[in-house]
Amino acid sequence: MNDIRHKFSTKCRPFQDLCIDESLVLWRGIILDFILYTGAQTEVQVDSKFGFAGSVVNTLIEPYLGKGHNLFTDSYYASPILFEHLQQNSxxxxxxxxxxxxxxPWFPAVNRGEVSACHKNMMCFKWSAKRMVHMLTSIHENKIIQTEKKEITLQESQ
Structure with a gap:
């Protein structure tokens, strides 16, 4: 496994945007590194400040810290404490x-289509679509841009 990991990490120079996600199936894309989950024996140095999920992120992102990358994850890995650590490391x-x-932060209820946000070192916001969605970001501004829904017909997409 270590040979495969080394080959992955030396064959590609990543762009600015990186993604960390879990996967149980074949991945079709560029993989820079991976951690094989083996339960309690998983090879991750757990930092109590970040917990297991945050420690996985720290392990995988470590070679790319301080180089101006942007990391995209899902809610399993995200926390304000982790995002502050990443932000402190550019x-x-x-x-x-x-x-x-x-x-x-706690947000009051919002109606469908409404947004509630707070901003300190990063922005945390909640909006109502089909269900409530909470986001955390250190790379976006507190600005909403209205877009129009465009219907695409079968002829236009060909």
Whole structure:
């Protein structure tokens, strides 16, 4: 496994945007590194400040810290504490976030189509679409841009 990991990491120079995600199936794309989950024996040095998921991110992103990358994850990995650490190391981050994560601010209820946001070192916001969505980002501004829905017909897409 270490030989495969080494070959992956030496064959590609990443662009600015990086993604960390879990996968149980064949991945069709460029993989810079991976951690094979083996339960309690998983090879990750767990930092109690970040927990297991944040420690996975720190392990995988370590070679890319301080180089101006942006990291995109899902809510499993996201936390304000982790994003502050990344920001202090010149690495932006963006993700959905679980509203009960430590450090995520409480937001009042919003109606469908409305947004509630707060901004300190990073922006955390909640909006209502089909369901409530919470986001955490250190790379975006607190600005909403209206777009028009465009219907695409079969002829236009060919």
């Amino acid at each position: 690495t932006g981050a963006c993700s959905t976030v679980r509203p009960n994560r430590k450090g995520v």
